[in-house]
Amino acid sequence: MNGVAENPTKSRQLNSIKMSSTKFTLELKGIELPKSTQEEISKALNQTLMHKIGELDLAPESSEAHSNSNSPFYLNKFRIDGGEIAKLLNKDLLSQIEKELKIPKEDNFYIAKNAIH
Amino acid sequence: MQYIKMESKKHVCPSAPLYEGSRLLGIVNENNEVSILTEPMEIDDVFIASASKGKLPEQKFRFTNKCVKSGCKQWTGEQCGVIKRVLENIEQSTIKNELPECNIRSECRWFDQEGISACKVCTSIKYINYIS
Numbered sequence A: 001m002n003g004v005a006e007n008p009t010k011s012r013q014l015n016s017i018k019m020s021s022t023k024f025t026l027e028l029k030g031i032e033l034p035k036s037t038q039e040e041i042s043k044a045l046n047q048t049l050m051h052k053i054g055e056l057d058l059a060p061e062s063s064e065a066h067s068n069s070n071s072p073f074y075l076n077k078f079r080i081d082g083g084e085i086a087k088l089l090n091k092d093l094l095s096q097i098e099k100e101l102k103i104p105k106e107d108n109f110y111i112a113k114n115a116i117h
Numbered sequence B: 001m002q003y004i005k006m007e008s009k010k011h012v013c014p015s016a017p018l019y020e021g022s023r024l025l026g027i028v029n030e031n032n033e034v035s036i037l038t039e040p041m042e043i044d045d046v047f048i049a050s051a052s053k054g055k056l057p058e059q060k061f062r063f064t065n066k067c068v069k070s071g072c073k074q075w076t077g078e079q080c081g082v083i084k085r086v087l088e089n090i091e092q093s094t095i096k097n098e099l100p101e102c103n104i105r106s107e108c109r110w111f112d113q114e115g116i117s118a119c120k121v122c123t124s125i126k127y128i129n130y131i132s
């Protein structure tokens, strides 16, 4: 055991890094295309990749806050706004959240899992 | 004589809105967690056009851009209020043991401020901007 106390909240020791990846490889065996054509194809593939990644919408619908404040709501992720405007569509819900978490009215809101039911 | 404390290091915001200079940092996955890209991806108009369809891009992705400090509502004057508040309120079971493989760590505002505790909750954080 090492005797140096570590402040867990400020630790910078990265001991458990998760690695995952998705790989796309394309190889046309047996033909050699002119450089300009290769560049053109490569550009087109990149554009398709950009387009397809931009189209991704994997978040489950159920994760969104209910817009009807009469129904029980369950937020299991933080709502973050580093930008300028943050307004919940439902004002009643917002005031309920602010009250519950004692968040100043004009401030944005960060809601912890299960914080409100 | 009074000296004004200057921050020499430039930090990046790991949860920035999509605007000029933003790079793709993560994708909200099926578990409603954010899959962090090891290397943030440069994005172009093609990405912006398709990401802007349907929900707001910030609901589906996380972006990184410079930390604008006092230009951001979350800046408390000395630090980022976002990560601080998240760490204060997060439910223990949401905290991860594994950290995402992430190349912005050395310049990340949240990591600089809170250490690996920030990384352990980073994938649970989403930027959502509701505009009425």
Ligand code: SF4
Pocket: A081, A082, B012, B013, B014, B015, B016, B066, B067, B068, B069, B072, B073, B074, B075, B076, B079, B080, B081, B082, B109, B110
């Ligand atoms: S203060 Fe926080 S939320 Fe605002 S730009 Fe900096 S890191 Fe991002």
